Amino acid sequence: MAAIAVPLHNEPNLLSRLMSRPTSAAGLVVLVLIAVAALAAPWIAPYAPTKLSVANRLHPPALDHLFGTDDLGRDVFSRMLFAARTSLSVALAVVVFSSIVGIVLGLMAGFFKKLDTPVSRLVDAMMAFPDILLAIALVAALGPTAVNVVVALGIVYAPRLARVVRASTLVIRELPYVEAARALGVPTPVILMRHVLRNVASPILVQGTFIFANAILAEAGLSFLGVGISPDIPTWGTMIAVGRQYMDQAGWIMMFPGAAIVVTVLALQLVGDGLRDLLDPRLAKDI
Amino acid sequence: MLRSILNRLIGMIAVMALVVTIVFVIVRVTPGDPAAVMLGPDATAADVAALRTRLGLDQSMPVQFGRYVVDLLQGDLGQSIFLNEPVTTALAQRAEPTFFLTLFSLLIATVIALPVGILSAYRRGSVFDQAATTLAMFAASVPSFWLGLLFIQFFAVKLGWFDTSGYGGPGASFLDRLNHLVLPALALGLVSSALITRFTRASMLDVLNDDYVRTARSKGMSEWRVVLKHAFKNALIPILTVIGLTAALLISGAVVTETVFGLPGVGSLVVSAVLRRDYPVIQGALLVIAGLYVLVNFAIDMLYLAIDPRVRY
Numbered sequence: 210m211a212a213i214a215v216p217l218h219n220e221p222n223l224l225s226r227l228m229s230r231p232t233s234a235a236g237l238v239v240l241v242l243i244a245v246a247a248l249a250a251p252w253i254a255p256y257a258p259t260k261l262s263v264a265n266r267l268h269p270p271a272l273d274h275l276f277g278t279d280d281l282g283r284d285v286f287s288r289m290l291f292a293a294r295t296s297l298s299v300a301l302a303v304v305v306f307s308s309i310v311g312i313v314l315g316l317m318a319g320f321f322k323k324l325d326t327p328v329s330r331l332v333d334a335m336m337a338f339p340d341i342l343l344a345i346a347l348v349a350a351l352g353p354t355a356v357n358v359v360v361a362l363g364i365v366y367a368p369r370l371a372r373v374v375r376a377s378t379l380v381i382r383e384l385p386y387v388e389a390a391r392a393l394g395v396p397t398p399v400i401l402m403r404h405v406l407r408n409v410a411s412p413i414l415v416q417g418t419f420i421f422a423n424a425i426l427a428e429a430g431l432s433f434l435g436v437g438i439s440p441d442i443p444t445w446g447t448m449i450a451v452g453r454q455y456m457d458q459a460g461w462i463m464m465f466p467g468a469a470i471v472v473t474v475l476a477l478q479l480v481g482d483g484l485r486d487l488l489d490p491r492l493a494k495d496i
Numbered sequence: 497m498l499r500s501i502l503n504r505l506i507g508m509i510a511v512m513a514l515v516v517t518i519v520f521v522i523v524r525v526t527p528g529d530p531a532a533v534m535l536g537p538d539a540t541a542a543d544v545a546a547l548r549t550r551l552g553l554d555q556s557m558p559v560q561f562g563r564y565v566v567d568l569l570q571g572d573l574g575q576s577i578f579l580n581e582p583v584t585t586a587l588a589q590r591a592e593p594t595f596f597l598t599l600f601s602l603l604i605a606t607v608i609a610l611p612v613g614i615l616s617a618y619r620r621g622s623v624f625d626q627a628a629t630t631l632a633m634f635a636a637s638v639p640s641f642w643l644g645l646l647f648i649q650f651f652a653v654k655l656g657w658f659d660t661s662g663y664g665g666p667g668a669s670f671l672d673r674l675n676h677l678v679l680p681a682l683a684l685g686l687v688s689s690a691l692i693t694r695f696t697r698a699s700m701l702d703v704l705n706d707d708y709v710r711t712a713r714s715k716g717m718s719e720w721r722v723v724l725k726h727a728f729k730n731a732l733i734p735i736l737t738v739i740g741l742t743a744a745l746l747i748s749g750a751v752v753t754e755t756v757f758g759l760p761g762v763g764s765l766v767v768s769a770v771l772r773r774d775y776p777v778i779q780g781a782l783l784v785i786a787g788l789y790v791l792v793n794f795a796i797d798m799l800y801l802a803i804d805p806r807v808r809y
Contacts, residue, residue: 337787341749349775429642
């Protein structure tokens with residue numbers, strides 16, 4: 210659906226407006242807490258994430274190990290903090306990568322009539338692939354590294370952004386100020402950057418939040434399957450994969466990382482919903 | 497009508513052609529020699545050379561693409577390197593669990609989402625609406641594989657109601673197979689119901705205040721008749737779209753869920769193919785699933801034409 214964007218520069222109080230909505234405020238506070246915990250992991254984690262303690266293996270949650278220990282006696286809470294760094298930074302990188310690719314494709318399709326059909330067909334074709342499956346195939350082809358996971362998921366999610374940007378660009382392209390800029394001889398790249406891109410920022414921001422949430426789920430899925438980031442690096446997905454083998458004896462190993470994913474994704478969705486309601490009021494009552 | 501069908505058909509063929517090209521390219525972006533990557537570090541140079549010839553990788557790119565397309569048109573997806581059987585056979589043998597898992601998950605998701613979404617919109621702002629909206633958002637935040645693990649732990653291990661994994665033996669009855677599908681289908685269906693619920697609610701909200709709904713009410717029709725016959729029918733097009741999209745998402749979810757529940761479906765086949773670098777299988781599965789998605793979308797477009805005569809392509 211084409212969204213007529215509200216320019217961001219006219220929304221100086223976006224943060225305070227977001228905070229005035231209880232659900233969005235709750236989401237934002239949780240997100241900030243998780244981000245701070247992830248950034249401060251080396252200082253607040255009670256143990257090193259790789260510290261083995263065979264004597265303490267499969268230790269249930271207690272005061273000395275808040276979330277218990279895993280099969281190698283490693284502290285689950287400490288690992289979760291470090292896993293948050295990987296999971297969040299990979300998801301954020303996916304948002305940046307998919308935004309760059311999606312914006313370029315969307316602007317091309319929306320602004321240049323001749324490019325619309327080929328780019329839109331390419332986007333349609335990309336969206337025909339189920340996200341995890343395409344990501345698995347790309348990671349299999351490129352190799353299982355964090356960078357390749359970012360590239361693969363970025364390619365998977367870029368078409369979604371391209372569609373949103375195209376839809377908004379189609380509307381903005383016909384607005385008088387763009388026509389006026391053209392008539393004044395402003396070069397096309399300047400029109401695109403200064404007049405079009407600025408005004409499609411809102412839908413990009415909203416969509417970016419949802420891509421962030423999806424990327425966390427997808428990365429966890431890839432890591433869980435063992436086809437994503439190396440199992441040696443703690444991520445929430447790899448921790449669940451380890452915990453799966455000890456579900457009967459030590460359910461906490463997979464319970465806490467799973468809960469961390471749910472809380473983070475839920476918080477992102479609350480913030481995304483709030484942003485959409487504020488920046489795209491026509492959708493406010495809807496999904 | 498005929499023109500619309502033809503337009504969509506041409507669009508579908510164009511998208512399929514691009515899908516085929518993308519799948520062809522994906523395997524070729526492998527850094528280094530794909531044959532060497534597939535066979536691993538222990539392979540001899542002769543083995544690698546033989547595989548290169550077998551897969552046609554020693555030909556030029558246009559020749560490879562031409563051969564690939566000709567084979568595809570003949571229904572040949574290539575030969576699995578590790579299973580030593582045609583990819584079509586490998587996929588066909590594993591299609592049943594994936595098909596039923598997707599079907600049952602979609603059924604569960606739809607059966608939950610439609611009434612909840614309709615009621616939620618009808619009682620907008622009520623406690624039910626708020627609870628349903630919150631639950632839908634929560635469900636959309638849960639990784640299906642994690643929910644599956646929780647289900648295994650609770651329903652299979654603790655309560656012993658269902659089998660923990662597998663799809664029954666070779667001669668298992670349909671009921672036995674169904675028993676193996678309940679938990680994975682529930683895990684996938686519950687998570688997927690979130691999207692359909694939210695879209696159903698949104699679509700119903702769009703139509704519930706329309707003039708024809710008010711007219712139907714003023715004629716003294718019962719509320720249920722107004723909601724189901726007049727409002728829901730008109731809200732159906734976006735709902736159908738999202739159900740179609742959910743089917744595709746379910747295939748994606750099935751890849752992970754099958755692995756959790758040890759179901760011998762296409763998803764597990766793909767995961768094991770990735771771990772063994774069996775590219776022809778990955779390529780074939782991608783193509784078949786993306787092709788199915790394009791066909792589902794085409795079918796939904798055709799349904800639009802049947803439901804709403806105003807729709808034109």
